[in-house]
Amino acid sequence: MASPRVVSLLFVVALVSYSATAAVAQICQQIPDAICGRQIVDNIFHNIGNLTETCCDALLRLGEECHNTLVERRIAAGGYEKDVVNVIERSFGAWKGCSSLDSCRKLTDATCGSQIVQNVFHNKGNVTEDCCGVLLKKGKRCHTVLVGERIIAGGFEKNATKVIRASAALWDKCSIPGA
Numbered sequence: 001m002a003s004p005r006v007v008s009l010l011f012v013v014a015l016v017s018y019s020a021t022a023a024v025a026q027i028c029q030q031i032p033d034a035i036c037g038r039q040i041v042d043n044i045f046h047n048i049g050n051l052t053e054t055c056c057d058a059l060l061r062l063g064e065e066c067h068n069t070l071v072e073r074r075i076a077a078g079g080y081e082k083d084v085v086n087v088i089e090r091s092f093g094a095w096k097g098c099s100s101l102d103s104c105r106k107l108t109d110a111t112c113g114s115q116i117v118q119n120v121f122h123n124k125g126n127v128t129e130d131c132c133g134v135l136l137k138k139g140k141r142c143h144t145v146l147v148g149e150r151i152i153a154g155g156f157e158k159n160a161t162k163v164i165r166a167s168a169a170l171w172d173k174c175s176i177p178g179a
């Protein structure tokens with residue numbers, strides 16, 4: 001296992017060679033941290049490992065155009081001649097996988113799921129510390145999207161605003177200790 005310093009240096013080198021142009025800087029604002037950068041590069045270019053939810057979020061924050069451009073630059077720089085088709089496939093796959101709701105649902109724990117639904121949608125009960133942990137691990141994006149999906153599915157037309165308020169309040173309560 002490389003030390004964090006080496007990993008971060010590798011990532012910076014990788015990034016500098018593919019993204020340090022004005023054109024890329026313009027479309028890429030939120031570059032992932034070294035750990036996620038490495039994970040994304042490993043997954044797409046070396047077919048190693050999967051992206052964690054945190055790194056999926058980092059990937060999505062890049063935006064699709066930036067993501068595609070970074071991959072394109074890295075391919076163009078050379079060294080992946082034998083595997084370009086697979087690299088492109090994995091690049092699209094990573095984007096799709098991270099944006100899909102499946103990756104959010106996969107993280108749902110039945111007990112905590114029901115606690116969260118009762119709290120947010122029915123104004124009943126509190127969410128335990130353990131379930132706050134599960135919620136935070138899912139990430140803000142998954143929380144927002146799953147709540148939105150349930151609202152869209154119907155039955156909350158009259159109190160959707162209340163539900164959204166409760167959803168935001170629960171996130172804050174879980175993410176800000178003591179709040």
Ligand SMILES: *[C@@H]1O[C@H](CO)[C@@H](O)[C@H](O)[C@H]1NC(C)=O
Nearest residue numbers: 043047048049050051097106
């Ligand atoms: C990555 O995810 C795929 C599909 O979800 C799974 O089949 C595979 O075992 C995972 N690989 C690792 C290294 O976790």
Ligand SMILES: *[C@@H]1O[C@H](CO)[C@@H](O)[C@H](O)[C@H]1NC(C)=O
Nearest residue numbers: 120121122123155156159162
């Ligand atoms: C919203 O309305 C639904 C359906 O009438 C009800 O079951 C639910 O408890 C309400 N939720 C809140 C937070 O008021």
Ligand SMILES: *[C@@H]1O[C@H](CO)[C@@H](O)[C@H](O)[C@H]1NC(C)=O
Nearest residue numbers: 123124125126127128173179
């Ligand atoms: C939920 O928490 C509030 C304050 O944090 C407390 O007053 C209330 O009794 C709790 N409700 C349940 C059902 O535990």
